[in-house]
Amino acid sequence: MNGSASHPTGIYETILYGEDLPAMERFYRDVVGLWLVSGVEERSRGFRVSPTQMLLIFRASETLKGHPMVPTHGTTGEGHVAFAIERGTYDAWKERLALAGATIEKEVEWPVQAGVPETVGERARSIYVRDPARNSVELVEGDLWPR
Amino acid sequence: MNGSASHPTGIYETILYGEDLPAMERFYRDVVGLWLVSGVEERSRGFRVSPTQMLLIFRASETLKGHPMVPTHGTTGEGHVAFAIERGTYDAWKERLALAGATIEKEVEWPVQAGVPETVGERARSIYVRDPARNSVELVEGDLWPR
Numbered sequence: 001m002n003g004s005a006s007h008p009t010g011i012y013e014t015i016l017y018g019e020d021l022p023a024m025e026r027f028y029r030d031v032v033g034l035w036l037v038s039g040v041e042e043r044s045r046g047f048r049v050s051p052t053q054m055l056l057i058f059r060a061s062e063t064l065k066g067h068p069m070v071p072t073h074g075t076t077g078e079g080h081v082a083f084a085i086e087r088g089t090y091d092a093w094k095e096r097l098a099l100a101g102a103t104i105e106k107e108v109e110w111p112v113q114a115g116v117p118e119t120v121g122e123r124a125r126s127i128y129v130r131d132p133a134r135n136s137v138e139l140v141e142g143d144l145w146p147r
Numbered sequence: 148m149n150g151s152a153s154h155p156t157g158i159y160e161t162i163l164y165g166e167d168l169p170a171m172e173r174f175y176r177d178v179v180g181l182w183l184v185s186g187v188e189e190r191s192r193g194f195r196v197s198p199t200q201m202l203l204i205f206r207a208s209e210t211l212k213g214h215p216m217v218p219t220h221g222t223t224g225e226g227h228v229a230f231a232i233e234r235g236t237y238d239a240w241k242e243r244l245a246l247a248g249a250t251i252e253k254e255v256e257w258p259v260q261a262g263v264p265e266t267v268g269e270r271a272r273s274i275y276v277r278d279p280a281r282n283s284v285e286l287v288e289g290d291l292w293p294r
Contacts, residue, residue: 005239007180008230010197012287014161015227033154037293046292050157052231053200054292060224071252071275073283077207077222080162083155084199092152105218128218136220140159145193145201146184 010052016079017060018133021045024057027131031100032083055081082126082138090141093127102129105136110144157199163226164207165280168192171204174278178247179230202228229273229285237288240274249276252283257291 018024025045028034034055038046043062047055060074085093097104106128124142131137165171172192175181181202185193190209194202207221232240244251257271271289278284 005180005232005236005243007182008196008232008286010231011158011161011200011202011228012231013227013229013285014158017222033152035154048292048294049155051294053158055158056227058227063227064224069255071283073225073227075164075222075224075226077211077224078220079222079226080160080203080205080210080220081158082160082201084157084159085152085155089152096152108216136218138160139155145195147195147198 012052013054013056014049014081015056015058015073016081016131016133016135017058017063017075018131018135019059019061020132021057021059023132028055028057031097031102031129032137033096049083078130078133079135080138081135082140085139085141087122087141090125090127093139097127097129104129110142159199160201160203161196161228162203162205162220163228163278163280163282164205164210164222165278165282166206166208167279168204168206170279175202175204178244178249178276179284180243196230225277225280226282227285228282229287232286232288234269234288237272237274240286244274244276251276257289 028047029036034047034049036045037048043059045057049055060076064072064074066072104127108126110124122142124140124144127139129137175194176183181194181196184195190206192204196202207223211219211221213219251274253275255273269289271287271291274286276284
């Protein structure tokens with residue numbers, strides 16, 4: 001045994017579910033702008049979000065069947081994920097989403113919370129859209145959670 | 148408008164669902180080792196995983212009711228998340244999980260894939276456990292996806 005195991009270094013894989021993988025692929029590649037790096041035709045798509053992060057899309061109808069190598073999983077209903085966008089790109093994202101035909105469901109300007117490293121006049125704000133499986137996809141400018 | 152909106156900088160919030168929030172809190176704080184930074188008693192818990200990443204746990208029975216500020220969401224069934232652990236801590240994590248009374252459901256040594264920056268003799272491997280809501284929680288040592 002070597003090394004310490006006090007906490008993980010990060011979240012490596014974030015998972016969402018959707019049955020129509022071609023539509024999910026188009027959404028996350030063309031609307032969100034992620035890089036598709038892997039896929040198993042009827043089961044999954046894998047997007048590299050950053051050097052340390054992946055977004056995986058699974059068809060629950062497949063993952064619930066069981067797999068020789070990995071545990072079963074799979075949810076139904078509307079999940080949720082939030083992506084960080086760079087400061088100063090909020091309006092550019094709204095324009096991009098409009099061009100891509102994505103409907104903005106809501107915009108939120110976050111209240112100031114204790115412990116949040118918020119800069120005066122640079123409050124965190126979010127844009128919400130839906131992916132083809134109706135998962136709630138949020139794009140966040142700024143940090144809204146305590147550290 | 149300023150800045151470019153070509154892709155997000157990362158995944159900011161990863162979401163899992165579980166009805167028993169005190170049990171979920173104990174698991175993610177004491178077993179996984181995350182830092183609890185926020186909570187709305189009957190609705191949610193927020194863990195700071197890294198300076199750029201949050202894990203949020205929601206009770207779907209609450210989030211599906213609707214909220215004045217944010218869109219509805221909520222899933223049922225067994226979700227999935229994978230945390231990255233530091234190289235060399237795999238055995239220490241197994242010991243930690245055993246001490247915490249967590250049952251290891253499966254261990255996987257990943258096959259070498261094209262494009263994966265794997266080092267000979269340092270193949271990626273995973274430990275799988277279940278959280279109190281039966282979400283499949285994976286701890287990954289190494290990188291197993293193409294870049």
